[in-house]
Amino acid sequence: MVTDRTAPTETTILAAEVEGLLDSAEPHGVFRDTRECGAGLLLLALLLISPPTPRPKTDER
C-alpha cells in the first residue's frame, strides 16, 4: 500500500501558518500626523530664514 509520508508534515507546517494568519500582528501603519508635519516645516523654515551666526573679525587692517 502506498502512503503519503509528507502529509502529516505538511499539515503541521500549515497548522503553524494558520495560527500565524489568524492572529497576525498589526502591520506597520503608513500615516502622517498633520501637526507633527506642520511643526517640522515651521522649524525648517525658521532655520532657513535665520541670519548667520555673528563671528568675531580676525583680520585687522
Added chain:
Amino acid sequence: MAEQAQGAVPLSAVIADAATGVALALRGEGDPYAVSRILRQGDAASLAALRVLGADALAPYALDHRVCPGGDDEMVVRQALTAYPPGTDASEVSVWSYRGLVEASHSYLSGGAEPWPQPPQAAAGWVTADPWPKLAHRVSQLAALALPGLAPGLADDLATRTDDLARGFVRAVRRRDWLQAAGVGRWLSRLPKVPQTLGLDAGLAFVRQMSDGEPRVAVHVAAAHRFYGRGW
C-alpha cells in the same frame, strides 16, 4: 513565512482564490456557490484556507437563494475542523474563529445525518479590557463572526464599545490598513447606534475602492452591504 512544499501553491493564494469566490457569491455574481467546489476535500492547503476564512467560507449559505449546501460541503468543513483545531496554546482569536466556523456549520449546514461538534468555550474578557486600538485590531481579525445570528453574545458585548470601534475604523483608514478597516466596518454594520458622524457607508465604499480589489477586503465589504445594507 512558513516553508512551502516544492511546487505547492502558497496558502495565501488559496485563501485569496477562495475569498474571491465568496465575495462573488455575496454580490450575486458568478456560478452558484459551493464551498466544496472552491476548497477541495483532502487537500491540506484547501482545508487550511477554510480554517483561516472561518465562517466566511459558509457566508453565501446565509443568503436565502442561489445556494444549496450538499454532502461534499459538509465533508470538507468537517475535515477542516478536524485537521486544524485550536491547540492548547492557541490564541483567543484562533479559538473564536474556530467557534465561528462551528456555529456557522450548525446554522447553515444543518441538514446532515451526523451532528456537528459543540462550539468551544471562548474567553471574552478582552472585549472590555483591551484599549481601543487593540480592540479594533482583534475585532477585525474576527470579522467573519459578523454574520447574522452568529456569536450573539460577542455582538452584545461589542455594542457597549461602539464608539471605540468607530475610532478604530478611522484609525485603520488613516493607517491605510484596508483589511482592518473593512473588518471593523463590517462589525460596525452589525451593531446598533453607530455614530452618524462616522460616515460608515462612504467609509466602506472608500475602503473598497482603495484596497485595489484585495479579496478578503471584498468579502468584508460585500458582507456588510448584503447582510446589513451598509456601504455601496
